[in-house]
Amino acid sequence: MTTTTTRRSAAQTLSPDRLRPGDLLRVGGAGLRTRPLRAFLSALGIAIGIAAMTAVVGISSSSRAEVDRQLAALGTNLLTVAPGNTLLGEDAKLPLEAVAMISRIGPVTRVAATGTVSDTKVYRNDRIPSVQSGGIAVRAAHLELLATVGASVVEGTWLNAATDRYPAVVLGSATAKRLGIATVGAEVRIWLGGQWFTVIGILDTVPLAPELDSAALVGWPAAEEYLTFDGHPTTVYTRTTDPSVEEVRAVLAATANPEAPNEVKVSRPSDALAAREATDEAFTGLLLGLGAVALLVGGVGVANTMVISVLERRAEIGLRRSLGATRGQIRGQFLSESLLLSALGGAGGMVIGVAVTALYSLTQEWPTVVPAWATAGGVLATLVIGAMAGLYPAIRAARLAPTEALATP
Structure with a gap:
């Protein structure tokens, strides 16, 4: 009875739904710490896309805020x-x-x-x-x-x-x-x-x-x-x-x-100024499209990093599977690593984008305005990109049989 209970406890401990968030972050961060330069370059790709999107939205919003301020001072009547x-x-x-x-x-x-x-x-x-x-x-x-x-x-x-x-x-x-x-x-x-x-x-x-x-x-x-x-x-x-x-x-x-x-x-x-503001919005849409392309490129970089990480760490995957790690745990490890990598790039890009907006607004003597939806959307976009980029490598890593992984030279 005692042996059966012990086995059940061990199985529950190793069960994917029993892994705590802190464990996932620690396991996922281990792969990033062992390859800092590669992780930095991959996160940089994400950061550039988020910074571009945040700066475009922020500068456009600051410009519109200045137009609104001028209209309020001059009057629209x-x-x-x-x-x-x-x-x-x-x-x-x-x-x-x-x-x-x-x-x-x-x-x-x-x-x-x-x-x-x-x-x-x-x-x-x-x-x-x-x-x-x-x-x-x-x-x-x-x-x-x-x-x-x-x-x-x-x-x-x-x-x-x-x-x-x-x-x-x-x-x-x-x-x-x-x-x-x-x-x-x-x-x-x-x-x-x-x-x-x-x-x-x-x-x-x-x-x-x-x-x-x-x-x-x-x-x-x-x-x-x-x-x-x-x-x-x-x-x-x-x-x-x-x-x-x-x-x-x-x-x-x-x-x-x-x-x-x-x-x-x-x-x-004042309708002429409103038309100019509408033109600025159209131009902002174009630049947001370019920022989205940069973000997509960053996501491809993350996916590439995770695929290479799976290939390089086959022996580690095989060892963990041999010690009792389930496919879900392996999948969660690499997926959390991808999400963590994207989140770091997104946070860095958001900070850079806000800084660029503030610096440009200061030189133009505009109020600095960065909409909350832009920063929140940027972080959400990075998590979505990270999940999509890491899903295939995570599934591929989970499918490796222990004997196949350990046999890799």
């Missing part, structure tokens, strides 16, 4: 109204009362307009040939323009109730660079429309109204008095409450030009 074309294909015009009519819409909080001053050129001085205008547009501007489009002045001041009636001009960021002007003052002037205008300010880049970057902005009354401006607005910028953006957008055309709403174009500048 900006709508623009511009003239379209008539039924005959000619350029239409917005009514002179368009801005006043739009301002009566209840949810609208701010309205400002610019008007293109046609046939008016801008030069650094009066000695430059007329054909070298540089493509700078002259626009009449309302005083509320800056606050409406979320722009700021980097040098000098914006137009006010006094300066908008006199030959004073504010330059867009690209215009100032094109004219070689970095400072403002009473002595800084440009030749605009056949007369001198004093530069009183330079704007910073305007993300939601990029057309202002390459413009020279003058006051509305000054444009009518000193230049050939007919007073018709060409672009009306409208700010509204966030919940009412779509409702206001639906009525803007009919409000701006009740007689011909079909001749009015309404757009949302």
Whole structure:
């Protein structure tokens, strides 16, 4: 009775389902410790794939977080109204009362307009040939323009109730660079429309109204008095409450030009940034595909390592089988070794990927964002790759008969 009980206890101890996780890790780690260089190179293949995937997702997420931050700062409730074309294909015009009519819409909080001053050129001085205008547009501007489009002045001041009636001009960021002007003052002037205008300010880049970057902005009354401006607005910028953006957008055309709403174009500048974000997502998908290929290559490396390990350790397998190890235990040994190898590579790749994301975001002054699903998915992917790569070698090792394995030279 005692002998039978002892045999049952020994059988239960050797049973695969009786092996504790710690035993599997210890047995699986023994094979990695005896071949450190090969294990390192195999884990490196997995690490490169996981690092590539984590870094791609992290950098893309950080970029989108920066875009979202900019949109939150600038506001996504900006709508623009511009003239379209008539039924005959000619350029239409917005009514002179368009801005006043739009301002009566209840949810609208701010309205400002610019008007293109046609046939008016801008030069650094009066000695430059007329054909070298540089493509700078002259626009009449309302005083509320800056606050409406979320722009700021980097040098000098914006137009006010006094300066908008006199030959004073504010330059867009690209215009100032094109004219070689970095400072403002009473002595800084440009030749605009056949007369001198004093530069009183330079704007910073305007993300939601990029057309202002390459413009020279003058006051509305000054444009009518000193230049050939007919007073018709060409672009009306409208700010509204966030919940009412779509409702206001639906009525803007009919409000701006009740007689011909079909001749009015309404757009949302932030949609361009959203489109750019969608493009980034498509590019991210491409890079994720490349990361998956790298991960697959790493899995092949793990499988190759495990197959070679089985071939080299046939004598060890035969000895363990002779001492009573079951096929399940042999299979568990090599499968746990493969999983451990993949897990080490995955953990290292995740750390590298997060570090690369943080470093790149720091250089771009972006917030560092690495989604939790990316890190968790990376670890899960490595375990799946490890299980798939180690399954065949583990089954092959378990099928070796003790006598066949021990007979291997």
